[in-house]
Amino acid sequence: AEGVDDEEQERLLSYWQSVGRGHQVDVPRDMAEPIQQLTRNNNPQERQSIPFTLIQRKEKLGDLLYEKRQYGKAKWACIKMKEKQYEQSICLGFMKLMRYICEQNSSGLYLGITVPIVTIVHTNEALSAMTQAVTVAYYLPEVLQEEPPHPFDSDIIIEEWPTTIVYSRSFRGITNEDSIMREINLLAAILESPELCLRDTFIIAGYTN
Template identity: 95%
Template sequence: MGGAEPSGPAAITLEDLDGVAEESPDSAYHSHGSSLEEEGAERMDDEEQERLLNYWQSVGRGHQVDVPRDMAEPIQQLTRNNSPQERQSIPFTLIQRKEKLGDLLYEKRQYGKAKWACIKMKEKQYEQSICLGFMKLMRYICEQNSSGLYLGITIPIVTIVHTNESQSEMRQAVTVAYYLPEVLQDQPPHPFDSDIIIEEWPSTIVYSRSFRGITNEDSIMREINLLAEILESPELCLQDTFIIAGYTNPAAANRHNEIWFLQRP
């Protein structure tokens, strides 16, 4: 990244941030009791924060989203702790894989009962809702919680969306949710942000289909209709509630996403 302007309106991915973490001053400065070294490290730390914030602000403008200055520290923390080894995938049991001519059509999975940090959003555009919701969750993940600790990234970050019963139109209100890491499931840290609610979701069977690209109202409705055509018995699933699972940052142009249909209880 190197402080350059992004090549398009949406270019940040979790993978992109790995390279930035390698540039952290922590690897170049060690504590030897030198005030000059400490001052230099602090200055480099501030410069890194400013560079990352400027980059995210540039990307945010492409989504008509304002990235406030108080996001600088959470962005830096997320960047520094963003190695693939640190990301925890949400556990599930694979029940079935449906293929056609060697191509995967969908997977049937079971997710266990678990606690999630959830934030309800209702912006004019879906992209705005998920970006702003993700930033609120980032603050919670990055020490703005009762434990005062960095909680760690889990993937995917999911968004619950609703449609009318005919699945022809998506409703404005969505819920962005973060799965609490396994070690925090029994006692989730309390969010400082009163808009974030810790919810326990029941065990659920989902039908999951992968797709790539930016998510918006049109692409989501297209993917919902496509999976409905592929499933043998779509009537077994909820008809007006779906989940978008995101495996890359909401600002990424070529995101790895999944659409989930939820089997009726």
């Protein structure tokens, strides 16, 4: 069984390293065990979704333009990144969070995956470009909200986010600086009062890994 485990680890690590190279990210060998653990526990039915209250749905000709949602106060494990490219920041940040989720925490337990994993990005005032500062964040499962396990990685900070109103618009495809800025400007165009809703901080929610 141990030999099979080793083979699976190597196969998964090799795949992740191949994907990482496409994003100009090096996936180190010490990621083999977290990758295997996350893969084995990757059951969509067991993923906990971040709870929210739907306030409003804006539609046009049957198409959903955006949703207005309220997210309650909650604790998140956050890592701040500042790589040259957005994709590098989210890949490297997520790998750090994976280690935390996969037993590298004070409880020594696998914490479970929640969806979505989010990134917080910032733009200039004109909404024409993103800054390099990116925060990658993992919502702590309900059972861990009161007393989150302490991360071994000092770069990971447990933050409590206040109750927040979010204007949400879904999109598919590649997520990079260009697609994010395009979606931000599309959202600005369809909101009735964008100057009241849009600042320089936006949340990108990823539902697949």
